[in-house]
Amino acid sequence: MRIQIKLSEKSYIKDPDTTDLGRKIVENSIKLIDEIGLESFTFKKLSKEIGSTEASIYRYFENKHKLLIYLISWYWNWLEYTIDYQLNNIKSPNERLKIAIETFSKPIKADPNFMHVDEEALHRIVISESSKAYLTKEVDEDNKEGYFRSYKRLVDKIAQIVLEINSKYKYPHSLISTAVESAHNQRFFAQHLPSLTEITKTKEDEVVDYIYHLVNQTIKS
16 A cells, blocks of 8 residues: 655645656656756756656646645655654653654655655755745745645644643744754754854764754753
8 A cells, every 4th residue: 555645735736646747757856956956947857857848747836836845845744754653652752752853853764655755855955945935925825825734733743742741831833943944954054064063974863962952951941
């Protein structure tokens, strides 16, 4: 039985997960954006990559911004699925928080359940490009359409664990959204702007230790 990640229908025109071409579009858009970046990425270049036409891609996605939203949303849904699986039957909220932080902070490994998605490459895209999905003039309208629901649901799920540990802590969502973004930023800094972090390219697992320390100490204080 093939596991499917279900996303908001408004992020696409035709669900790419329902056809071979759609999955090929997703697979190769991840590969191409990872290689050349979102600014240089076009549907024309993608069509050459998949041996199809631009028109065929436009039948699935309105533009590359909507495609980016789809890819980022897919990542957050997949991460939530992964965290839910890891937390199954774990009673202690402290242990659940630790596992959740480890899951969103550690280096991503390929998931054999989703052969058309390179999760490692998608993670790199999330680190370098995800802010471009919401740092736009249309963010409020996009938010009304539910494009960021996946990310908000993930943050809320972990924030509720924080409240289990300390019900009086006033900023659980702020803390977790900061922690998730910091996990991405620290990994990016270690690769490209090393003077901004103590974490190095050879010790990227330290991101997990840093984020857990940040969250745990904040809740306690």
